[in-house]
Structures are given as C-alpha cells and as structure tokens.
Amino acid sequence: MSVLVVGSVALDTITTPFGKAKDILGGSATFSAVSASVFTPVDLVAVVGRDFPKKYINLLKNKGIDLTGLKKEKGKTFRWEGEYGWDFSNPKTIATDLNVFGKFDPIIPKAYRKNKIVFLANIDPEIQEKVLNQVDKPKIVACDTMNYWIETKRNQLLKLLKRVDICLVNEAEAKELVGETNLVKAGKKILKLGPPIVIIKKGEHGVLMFSQKHIFATPAYLLESVYDPTGAGDTFAGGFIGYLAKVKKYNQKSLREAVVYGSIMATFAVEDFSLRKLQKITAVDVRRRLNKFKKLTNF
Amino acid sequence: MSVLVVGSVALDTITTPFGKAKDILGGSATFSAVSASVFTPVDLVAVVGRDFPKKYINLLKNKGIDLTGLKKEKGKTFRWEGEYGWDFSNPKTIATDLNVFGKFDPIIPKAYRKNKIVFLANIDPEIQEKVLNQVDKPKIVACDTMNYWIETKRNQLLKLLKRVDICLVNEAEAKELVGETNLVKAGKKILKLGPPIVIIKKGEHGVLMFSQKHIFATPAYLLESVYDPTGAGDTFAGGFIGYLAKVKKYNQKSLREAVVYGSIMATFAVEDFSLRKLQKITAVDVRRRLNKFKKLTNF
Numbered sequence: 001m002s003v004l005v006v007g008s009v010a011l012d013t014i015t016t017p018f019g020k021a022k023d024i025l026g027g028s029a030t031f032s033a034v035s036a037s038v039f040t041p042v043d044l045v046a047v048v049g050r051d052f053p054k055k056y057i058n059l060l061k062n063k064g065i066d067l068t069g070l071k072k073e074k075g076k077t078f079r080w081e082g083e084y085g086w087d088f089s090n091p092k093t094i095a096t097d098l099n100v101f102g103k104f105d106p107i108i109p110k111a112y113r114k115n116k117i118v119f120l121a122n123i124d125p126e127i128q129e130k131v132l133n134q135v136d137k138p139k140i141v142a143c144d145t146m147n148y149w150i151e152t153k154r155n156q157l158l159k160l161l162k163r164v165d166i167c168l169v170n171e172a173e174a175k176e177l178v179g180e181t182n183l184v185k186a187g188k189k190i191l192k193l194g195p196p197i198v199i200i201k202k203g204e205h206g207v208l209m210f211s212q213k214h215i216f217a218t219p220a221y222l223l224e225s226v227y228d229p230t231g232a233g234d235t236f237a238g239g240f241i242g243y244l245a246k247v248k249k250y251n252q253k254s255l256r257e258a259v260v261y262g263s264i265m266a267t268f269a270v271e272d273f274s275l276r277k278l279q280k281i282t283a284v285d286v287r288r289r290l291n292k293f294k295k296l297t298n299f
Numbered sequence: 300m301s302v303l304v305v306g307s308v309a310l311d312t313i314t315t316p317f318g319k320a321k322d323i324l325g326g327s328a329t330f331s332a333v334s335a336s337v338f339t340p341v342d343l344v345a346v347v348g349r350d351f352p353k354k355y356i357n358l359l360k361n362k363g364i365d366l367t368g369l370k371k372e373k374g375k376t377f378r379w380e381g382e383y384g385w386d387f388s389n390p391k392t393i394a395t396d397l398n399v400f401g402k403f404d405p406i407i408p409k410a411y412r413k414n415k416i417v418f419l420a421n422i423d424p425e426i427q428e429k430v431l432n433q434v435d436k437p438k439i440v441a442c443d444t445m446n447y448w449i450e451t452k453r454n455q456l457l458k459l460l461k462r463v464d465i466c467l468v469n470e471a472e473a474k475e476l477v478g479e480t481n482l483v484k485a486g487k488k489i490l491k492l493g494p495p496i497v498i499i500k501k502g503e504h505g506v507l508m509f510s511q512k513h514i515f516a517t518p519a520y521l522l523e524s525v526y527d528p529t530g531a532g533d534t535f536a537g538g539f540i541g542y543l544a545k546v547k548k549y550n551q552k553s554l555r556e557a558v559v560y561g562s563i564m565a566t567f568a569v570e571d572f573s574l575r576k577l578q579k580i581t582a583v584d585v586r587r588r589l590n591k592f593k594k595l596t597n598f
Contacts, residue, residue, distance in 0.1 A: 086480050181385050183503070184523045204482070205504035206518055217518035217595050219505055224483045256598040296516050297596075299555040 001245045002041040002066075004112050004138075005033045005238070006131045007121025008101055009046040009070070013081040013094075014273060016228050024274035025056045026080065028121035028144065031231035034275055035238025035265045036119070037063040038283060040245040043112045045069035045131070049077040049100045059279055068109045073100040088229050089203070090172070108134040119241045120164070121234055122146050125157040132163055140250060142166035144237055150177050162194035168237050170201045183208060184215070197255065199240070201233050207259050216256050221267045221293045228273045232266045235278060239265030264289045300544040301340035301365075303411050303437075304332045304537070305430045306420025307400055308345040308369070312380040313572060315387075315527050323573035324355045325379065327420035327443065330530035333574055334537025334564045335418070336362040337582060339544040342411045344368035344430070348376040348399045358578055367408045372399040387528045388502070389471070407433040418540045419463070420533055421445050424456040431462055439549060441465035443536055449475050461493035467536050473499045482507065483514070496554065498539070500532050506558050515555050520566045520592045527572045531565045534577060538564030563588045 007029030013022045029046045036042050042065045050072060060067060078101035082091035104127060113136050120128040120143040128143055141164045149157050150173060157177075161167055167190060175181055178189035183200060187210035190198040198210040204226075206219040240262030247254050264286055269278045306328030312321045328345045335341050342365045349371060359366060377400035381390035403426060412435050419427040419442040427442055440463045448456050449472060456476075460466055466489060474480055477488035482499060486509035489497040497509040503525075505518040539561030546553050563585055568577045 182523060182525070184521045188523075202504065205501065206516075208521070215521060215595055216598070217521060218598065219516035219518050222483045222507070222514060222516060224481060224487075226481070253598075260598055296514055299515070299517065299552075299559050 001117065001248055002043055002115055003036050003117040003119060003241050003245045004043045004045065004108070004115035004135065005029050005036060005119045005121060006045040006106055006108075006128070007032060007123050007234070008078055009048050009052070010078040010080050010101070011052075012230060012274065013079070014228055014230055015083040016088075017084070017086055018227055021273045023079070025059065026230060026274060027078065028123065028231075028234045030060070031234035031269060031275065031278070032119055032121045032238035032241070033060065033065050034063050034278055035235040035269070036242030036245070037065050038265065038281055038286060039239070039242030039261070042066065042242075043069060043109075043115060045106045045108060045112065047071045047073055047100050047104045047106075049073060049075045052077045059275065063279065069106075069112055073103075075100040077101075082230070084229065088226050091230070106131055116140065117241060117245045118142070119237060120144070121237065125149050125153050125160045129156070129160050129163070132160075140165050140241075140244060142168060142237065142241055144168045144233065145173065147173055147176055158193060161190075164195050166197040166199065167193075167195035168199045168201065168233070168240075170203070170233055174198075174200045187215070199259065201236055203229070203232065207236070207263055209255065209259050211252070211255075214252055216259060218259060218263065219297060221264055221289060222296065223267055223270065226270045229270045231269050231275070231278075235269035236262040236266040238262075260290070260293065261286065264293060300416065300547055301342055301414055302335055302416040302418060302540050302544045303342045303344065303407070303414035303434065304328050304335060304418045304420060305344040305405055305407075305427070306331060306422050306533070307377055308347050308351070309377040309379050309400070310351075311529060311573065312378070312393075313527055313529055314382040316383070316385055317526055320572045322378070324358065325529060325573060326377065327422065327530075327533045329359070330533035330568060330574065330577070331418055331420045331537035331540070332359065332364050333362050333577055334534040334568070335541030335544070336364050337564065337580055337585060338538070338541030338560070341365065341541070342368060342408075342414060344405050344407060344411065346370045346372055346399050346403045346405075348372060348374045351376045358574065362578065368405075368411055372402075374399040376400075381529070383528065387525050390529070405430055415439065416540060416544050417441070418536060419443070420536065424448050424452050424459045428455070428459050428462070431459075439464050439540075439543060441467060441536065441540055443467045443532065444472065446472055446475055457492060460489075463494050465496040465498065466492075466494035467498045467500065467532070467539075469500045469502070469532055473497075486514070498558065500535055502528070502531065506535070506562055508554065508558050510551070510554075513551055515558060517558060517562065518596060520563055520588060521595065522566055522570065525569045528569045530568050530574070530577075534568035535561040535565040537561075559589070559592065560585065563592060
C-alpha cells in the first residue's frame with residue numbers, strides 16, 4: 001500500500017558543533033518520504049524552485065519515490081538556515097527564505113487521490129487542510145505541526161486536528177498546544193482536540209503514544225554520536241506511516257511497532273548531515289537495529 | 300537477604316507549586332531504606348538529633364527497619380530546605396543545616412557487618428568509604444552521590460568508585476562526573492572509573508543501565524500528578540537494591556528487573572510530600588503498578 005506525503009522540500013544550511021553544511025537537502029516531506037520509502041511506495045507532493053539540484057531529484061527517484069506531484073516553480077527553492085549547540089535540542093533559526101514555498105498551493109495529482117494513507121508533514125495547517133479536501137476517503141490521516149503554527153494559526157490547526165487520525169508533535173509543542181506542563185496530561189488533552197491517536201516525540205528520551213484506551217512509552221535507541229538532528233521528527237513520522245502502510249494493519253499492536261520502527265529510522269537521520277546516511281538505509285539495516293533495540297529494552 | 304543502608308536522615312522543608320511542608324521526614328537513607336523494606340529486611344545506619352520526632356522513628360520501625368544503627372546525638376537533626384518550580388527538575392536549595400550530620404562518623408553495628416548487600420546512599424564519599432572499611436566482604440556495594448561531592452570531593456569520590464559494584468547517578472551528575480554531554484558516552488566513561496554497573500537516572504524520562512557487555516534503557520512509569528520529587532532517586536535505589544536482595548540473583552536479568560522495580564518505587568515517592576505515600580506501599584501495590592508498566596511498554 002502506498003502513502004501520500006505532502007510537505008516541504010528545502011535546501012538547508014546547518015551549523016552544528018561538528019561543522020557547517022550549505023544548501024543541503026532538507027524539508028519535512030523529504031525526510032518523511034525517504035524514510036517511508038524503506039517500507040512502502042511513496043507519492044510525494046511538494047514544490048521546489050528552478051535552482052533545485054538535479055542530484056537531489058535523482059536521490060528521491062532512486063528511493064522509488066513518485067515525483068509526479070513535485071512541482072518545479074519559477075524562483076528559488078525554500079531555504080532554512082539553523083544552528084545547533086551542544087545539547088542538540090532546539091536549533092536557533094538564522095534565516096528562513098520561503099521563496100517558491102511561500103505560494104505553495106498543492107494540487108494532488110489524480111493518481112495520488114486514492115491513497116489510503118496520507119501524511120501531512122509540517123506545513124501551514126491551512127494547506128494541510130486543502131490537501132485533505134482533495135483526497136478520496138483516506139483510511140489514515142496523520143499530521144505533524146510546529147510551534148510556529150501553534151502560535152500563528154491556532155484556529156486553523158485546531159480545525160485540522162478534528163479531521164486527522166494521528167497527531168504527531170514533539171514535547172515542547174505538546175505542552176504549548178494545550179498549555180500543560182505534565183506530558184501525560186498534555187497527551188490526553190490533545191486527544192480531546194480530536195485525533196484518536198496522539199504521538200509525542202521526546203528526541204533522545206523516546207516516544208509516548210496516547211489513545212483513549214492505551215498509553216505506550218518507549219525509550220529511544222541510544223546513539224553515541226548525534227551529528228545533525230535536523231529532520232529526526234520527520235524521519236520518525238515517515239518510518240511510522242511507512243510501516244503502517246507495509247503491514248496494512250491498524251491496531252494498537254501495529255501502532256506500537258510503527259512507533260518503534262519510526263524511532264529507529266530517526267536514529268539513522270541524525271548520524272550525519274542531511275539525508276547522507278538515511279538515503280543509504282535498507283530494510284536489512286533497519287532489522288539489524290531493531291534487534292539491537294530489543295536487546296536494549298527487554299526486561 | 301537483608302541490606303545495609305547508610306546515609307542521611309533529615310527533616311526537610313519543601314516548597315512546590317502545590318504547597319509547602321515544614322520539617323517533614325526526608326534524607327537519602329530514609330527514602331532508600333523505606334523503599335528497600337518493601338522487598339527485604341533493612342539495617343539502617345544514620346544519625347539524628349534529639350529533636351527527631353518519635354512519630355518518624357515509629358514510621359521506620361513499622362516498616363520493619365532495624366534501627367540499632369540509628370544514632371541519636373545531642374543537637375538538632377540535619378535540615379534541608381528546598382523549592383521546586385513547575386518543571387520539577389532541580390530544586391533550589393534555600394538552606395542546608397547539617398547539625399548533628401556534620402559530625403556523622405558511622406560505626407557499623409557488629410550485627411550489620413555481615414550484610415552481603417550494602418547501599419551507600421548520598422553522603423560525603425569519605426564517609427561512604429569509612430563504611431566500606433567496616434563491612435566484611437559484601438557481595439554487592441552500590442553507591443549514590445551528588446553534584447556537590449563531584450565538585451568538592453572529586454578525588455575521594457573517584458577512589459570510592461574503584462571499590463563499588465554499582466554507581467547510581469542522575470543525568471546531570473553523569474555528565475558532570477566525566478565532562479561528557481552525550482549520555483551513552485558518559486555512561487561508558489563512568490564504567491572506566493571502576494564500577495562494573497553504572498545506572499543513570501533520568502527522572503520522568505526513565506533509566507539507563509550500563510555494563511561492559513550490555514546497555515539497558517527503560518522509560519519511566521507515567522504519572523499525571525507529580526507532587527514532590529524529593530527522594531525519587533533514593534527511592535529508586537532502595538527498590539533496586541531491595542529487589543536484588545529479595546531475588547538473591549545478580550545477573551543482567553535480575554539487574555534489569557531491579558531497575559524496573561526501582562523505577563516503580565520512585566513513582567510512589569513523588570506522588571505526595573515526604574514519605575506520606577511511600578510508607579503505605581505494599582508488595583501488592585508494586586505488583587499492580589508493574590503490570591501497568593508492562594502494558595505501557597510492551598510492543
């Protein structure tokens with residue numbers, strides 16, 4: 001079963017304590033799509049400018065990602081520049097140039113509209129809703145968001161949350177969204193906003209997943225060298241949704257497994273700049289790390 | 300199998316966003332001993348002043364804790380005053396009055412010296428070593444410490460670490476002890492200081508346990524209402540060591556189980572001020588929460 005991924009494709013300039021990289025491939029849809037592609041075919045909807053390097057197009061193509069929905073517009077590709085300190089938590093944004101992404105008005109190709117699984121990666125919630133309006137009865141709709149939308153488009157985001165099955169947020173976003181410092185209370189409050197499943201990503205501290213009947217908690221796979229955390233959350237989401245598409249089951253068991261697979265995919269993303277490592281990951285690598293993860297957490 | 304617990308017994312004055320409590324029972328040995336007592340008999344070595352309330356003596360007696368080693372000295376009991384903000388991480392110390400604890404020079408009662416399991420709760424590492432010098436060939440020695448000793452008695456602490464089997468620290472202490480921001484690297488570096496087992500307590504984010512061959516990661520049991528985190532780490536250690544004493548096995552499996560039991564004990568400690576809740580906990584309560592924990596983490 002294929003998945004539809006809609007979000008941003010960007011060129012990032014990133015500084016970490018280990019070095020700086022300029023105009024490298026980034027964007028919420030990029031990480032999500034490449035991560036999901038390890039499990040299942042992916043239909044991508046996004047926009048880039050005329051300056052978008054051919055090598056990055058090839059990278060996506062090589063992952064088997066369908067690019068019918070990747071529009072090339074006149075102008076420059078969306079650019080983000082950020083800097084991380086030693087703690088690798090929240091990056092400092094140095095510059096954001098929306099460029100062609102500022103006018104992103106996604107038209108979902110006809111062949112994509114029948115996708116049963118839709119992932120609305122982090123973009124303006126109004127655009128996320130426009131996408132939803134174009135797809136035929138999807139079975140699972142998941143969305144991500146960020147503090148910027150929580151602060152500037154709260155009402156539009158709340159409207160969207162009533163229409164999705166799964167809401168993915170990080171720890172700070174969860175707390176901000178419902179004004180609650182306790183994460184368990186925050187997760188439960190977000191459930192009340194609409195989505196039957198709420199996933200809170202805690203980075204190196206793992207993931208929590210909430211539903212009416214269950215809570216699931218898992219630690220993260222442990223890494224000795226985090227190189228660049230950009231895209232970790234998007235990669236998690238891609239692995240999560242990709243796994244659900246692969247197993248074609250949607251229950252507590254498959255959701256928990258999907259969280260673990262998503263977590264493992266995210267670890268590959270942070271071990272190098274951009275998608276340098278993630279793009280090379282195969283099902284065999286994932287299986288190997290899953291086995292290590294089981295040994296790490298089993299009691 | 301009984302355990303020997305040596306540390307502080309204190310009267311705490313604690314302010315949290317939920318309220319303030321004055322001269323309530325606290326201290327590293329108190330929380331550890333009461334927590335361990337749910338699993339196994341406990342021999343306690345500590346010192347209090349003449350002002351130490353009879354009701355607290357009775358509380359410890361009612362838990363079956365042997366108080367032969369609890370000395371009552373002329374003077375006042377050790378007092379600590381602290382304040383927590385909403386995030387419940389590091390408390391602000393308002394006042395520390397060592398009182399009789401300032402001259403604590405523990406004499407281990409003869410009947411205690413044959414204990415095979417010794418827990419050196421958080422006190423001056425020189426005193427911890429003096430205790431070690433008085434016990435006959437213990438099988439398992441575990442120690443806790445804190446940032447204050449890492450900063451002011453580093454050499455004494457490093458000397459102690461060469462003699463213990465298990466070192467327990469929290470996240471910030473682990474990083475400070477070896478000057479390393481990555482927790483996996485920090486855990487491995489602490490192993491190199493001597494202890495074959497290193498446990499890093501991450502509070503609401505769970506626990507990591509390191510040994511030469513294995514790493515174990517577990518999330519924390521989730522709580523909606525944290526009332527007062529004082530003593531959580533000590534309670535963890537008590538449950539951990541108490542469980543090892545109960546099962547009389549010392550291998551990777553029993554150590555992992557002990558970590559989970561310790562985590563569960565800690566959750567009871569933080570749900571009310573002081574030991575108000577913890578003192579009432581029975582093996583049945585622990586078993587019930589363990590089952591919930593398994594449901595929470597199983598995938």
